[in-house]
Amino acid sequence: MSSTRDIDALIEMMAKLPGLGPRSARRAVLHLIRKRALLLTPLADLMQTVAATARECLNCGNVGTSDICDICASEKRANGELCVVEDVADLWAMERAGVFKGRYHVLGGTLSALDAVGPEDLRIPKLVDRVTAENIAEVILALNATIDGQTTAHYIADQLEGSVKVTSLAQGVPIGGELDYLDDGTISAALKARRDV
């Protein structure tokens, strides 16, 4: 159906987004076409705007609309604490929690022998620079509790040894978490890190 080529192309492009597959992409596109004035046109306009304005912070790797993101630009966030995360999504999760008041450093992934990801691919040299340049007193590693995440944490701790205090998020049972749903590793870590009540 040559005249529906654009619709097919749109479905195909949407299907490649993380979290969507061919079926949900078809549903989403039909939904958008049905509400094209109310939804599809505004969405396209917004994407155009974001494509033109979004950029990565040159300092920390956060996503925003200026070369230096709001968090790096805010003097209030210069409290000597620097939280290291793998991904911008993790930074956003920390911000939603609303408990961390310092600045961030987004690695952009983890070290991976398998995928040939080395320190230079991960803004680790920039992290080392920032510790001095921004008078950091504590680096908090908030990396995922995966093998690659922990390998990366150890590598960073080695790099920063002696120059700054390095801590990491505690591992354990999430609030509201049910033991029966947790993997063995989490239960094991929670048991090892048990504390007096």
Next chain:
Amino acid sequence: MSSTRDIDALIEMMAKLPGLGPRSARRAVLHLIRKRALLLTPLADLMQTVAATARECLNCGNVGTSDICDICASEKRANGELCVVEDVADLWAMERAGVFKGRYHVLGGTLSALDAVGPEDLRIPKLVDRVTAENIAEVILALNATIDGQTTAHYIADQLEGSVKVTSLAQGVPIGGELDYLDDGTISAALKARRDV
């Protein structure tokens, strides 16, 4: 973060799409921002194009880029068979199965006392007109095997009684099953085994 307002708005809009939630919308938007030249700009352009060109076929309700869709415009598809589906997604599922060679009629839903959906809301009058206007010999009801789907099938069979042969997809469609979830083979088998209503 006022300067990231557009990014937040984009996430919020994406999160409303069927199949996406807040978390997958955030992931999708980060992915799009990372690949903004390769993915976000082309996607926005394509959405703009589709918003400007997509429309519902005035005859059958299919989605395409002209007032009369390719299937209705094709003389080859005028074989006297008319397949009635609830939704455009179902029409696409039938087309992917590749076994039906006639034309379609998209109802746009099912009769529903609960949601106050009556025959006029469903292109049923138009269906009755088409049976005569297009010399239809057989109406094949390919409605979902839900209570509302079957109620609608019986209502349509009553309306068309005496004027045309009415059949429905048979064994192969599981109870409570929706066409769009079925594999091509199941749809194909159900069409071949269709029976009188």
